[in-house]
Amino acid sequence: MSVFHNLKVKNIKKETSSSVVISFNVSQDLISFFNYLPGQYVSLKLLIDNKEVLRDYSICSSKNEVLSIAIKEIPEGYASSFLNNSINIGDVIMVSTPRGKFILDNNLAEDTIGIAAGSGITPIMSMLKTTLFEGSNKFFLIYSNKSPEETMFLSNLIKLKEDYPDRLFLNLVYTKIEIEKHYFGRINSSNISNLIGFENLHNNKIYICGPEKMLFEVKAGLEMNNVLNENICYELFKSSEENKFVTTDKGGVEIIYTVDDYTTKIKSTKEKTVLDSALDNDIDAPYSCSGGVCGSCIGRLKNGDIKMLKNTVLTDSEVSDGLILACQAIPVSDTLEVDFDDV
Numbered sequence: 459m460s461v462f463h464n465l466k467v468k469n470i471k472k473e474t475s476s477s478v479v480i481s482f483n484v485s486q487d488l489i490s491f492f493n494y495l496p497g498q499y500v501s502l503k504l505l506i507d508n509k510e511v512l513r514d515y516s517i518c519s520s521k522n523e524v525l526s527i528a529i530k531e532i533p534e535g536y537a538s539s540f541l542n543n544s545i546n547i548g549d550v551i552m553v554s555t556p557r558g559k560f561i562l563d564n565n566l567a568e569d570t571i572g573i574a575a576g577s578g579i580t581p582i583m584s585m586l587k588t589t590l591f592e593g594s595n596k597f598f599l600i601y602s603n604k605s606p607e608e609t610m611f612l613s614n615l616i617k618l619k620e621d622y623p624d625r626l627f628l629n630l631v632y633t634k635i636e637i638e639k640h641y642f643g644r645i646n647s648s649n650i651s652n653l654i655g656f657e658n659l660h661n662n663k664i665y666i667c668g669p670e671k672m673l674f675e676v677k678a679g680l681e682m683n684n685v686l687n688e689n690i691c692y693e694l695f696k697s698s699e700e701n702k703f704v705t706t707d708k709g710g711v712e713i714i715y716t717v718d719d720y721t722t723k724i725k726s727t728k729e730k731t732v733l734d735s736a737l738d739n740d741i742d743a744p745y746s747c748s749g750g751v752c753g754s755c756i757g758r759l760k761n762g763d764i765k766m767l768k769n770t771v772l773t774d775s776e777v778s779d780g781l782i783l784a785c786q787a788i789p790v791s792d793t794l795e796v797d798f799d800d801v
């Protein structure tokens with residue numbers, strides 16, 4: 459379960475015309491709650507037009523910097539527009555303790571490869587800076603954007619390259635503007651091994667963060683080059699799929715939920731996900747993206763059968779161990795028991 463604390467906005471920095479970095483003051487008594495690992499994210503509970511809105515944002519600061527997140531403004535994005543345009547230094551925001559399984563391996567002796575597109579750079583930035591500031595290994599970054607103007611952290615990266623010329627390797631890729639010495643075009647399955655450099659491809663951990671299409675293209679390209687699956691870590695920045703499903707089974711289901719040591723039994727329908735049934739019955743199940751991306755809604759299936767519409771978060775062994783994504787789980791059996799505490 460996420461625990462939220464009120465944090466004061468310490469600083470706001472416009473990164474590009476459509477993105478912003480927000481830093482928070484973490485008081486002494488909260489420091490132990492906000493120890494984060496490079497790659498993790500926090501959830502923000504925002505009150506916009508008297509409506510509570512919950513959103514996840516990756517941490518972009520290195521392990522020992524002031525806790526900072528980066529937010530790219532999405533056209534007509536409710537929360538991202540609010541954070542880009544309506545937040546001031548000194549405002550108080552409810553921020554969850556850090557979470558997430560997309561984490562930099564703490565073996566800072568191996569070289570590391572980061573592949574990012576657009577705002578997918580945010581968790582990779584935390585990994586890159588932690589590597590440079592605390593390790594002695596090299597970091598190879600392949601980073602795709604439409605143009606330099608839309609590249610988040612560009613000046614920061616150029617400065618880091620000057621400070622760590624032998625340890626940071628930047629390969630900036632542009633998709634809309636041709637610029638000398640930079641690759642022009644999209645990162646895909648056929649060019650990824652060239653962009654990384656064959657000599658770096660094997661034995662090193664590769665972290666990918668970006669939109670779904672790029673991510674699966676890159677993953678396919680790495681697999682074609684026999685990169686071990688265990689060396690590929692990825693996080694979908696945003697799901698491009700709608701969370702739609704069709705079920706022919708419109709029967710009823712009885713579900714027992716355990717959340718925060720409290721057990722509740724409800725009756726619902728197999729047309730709803732396990733998460734929707736919980737929320738419709740005022741059960742305080744954890745969730746965030748509702749799209750099978752963030753992993754906030756992980757629960758353990760103690761009894762019964764479900765099918766998952768989509769899963770890019772749990773490993774095969776976690777699934778066989780009984781873990782489910784409640785927002786993606788459709789009841790199959792007539793009774794289910796889901797425990798959100800036992801995860």
Ligand code: FES
Nearest residue numbers: 746748751753785
């Ligand atoms: S709520 Fe994000 S994966 Fe289910």
